[in-house]
Amino acid sequence: MSTDIQTIRKLxxxxxxxxxxxxxQEMLQDLNKILDWMEKLRELDTSAVEPLLHMSEEVNVLxxxxxxxxxxxxxxxxxxxxxxxxxxxxxxxxx
Numbered sequence: 893m894s895t896d897i898q899t900i901r902k903l904x905x906x907x908x909x910x911x912x913x914x915x916x917q918e919m920l921q922d923l924n925k926i927l928d929w930m931e932k933l934r935e936l937d938t939s940a941v942e943p944l945l946h947m948s949e950e951v952n953v954l955x956x957x958x959x960x961x962x963x964x965x966x967x968x969x970x971x972x973x974x975x976x977x978x979x980x981x982x983x984x985x986x987x
Contacts, residue, residue: 895923 900920904911911919965978974981 895920895927899923 897916897920900911900916900923903909903923904916904919969975969978969980972980
């Protein structure tokens with residue numbers, strides 16, 4: 893399977909890329925090498941190979957996400973430099 897310059901130009905347009913004529917030739921050769929390699933891979937019998945869901949068998953080790961109260965609302969406001977009843981007072985950010 894091989895592609896031509898028009899295919900490279902169309903792909904470049906779709907990907908919003910610009911190539912000068914020498915780069916077009918390089919990209920054409922590279923794309924043809926990739927497509928040839930894919931054709932070789934298609935020759936392999938993969939009917940007995942299970943599809944991969946993940947690249948490794950490692951599993952994320954995360955603690956359970958359990959909601960718990962560490963300090964009360966009043967304890968949180970107790971050391972605030974400025975507070976207004978149930979809220980922290982902070983400097984105005986937007987004008």
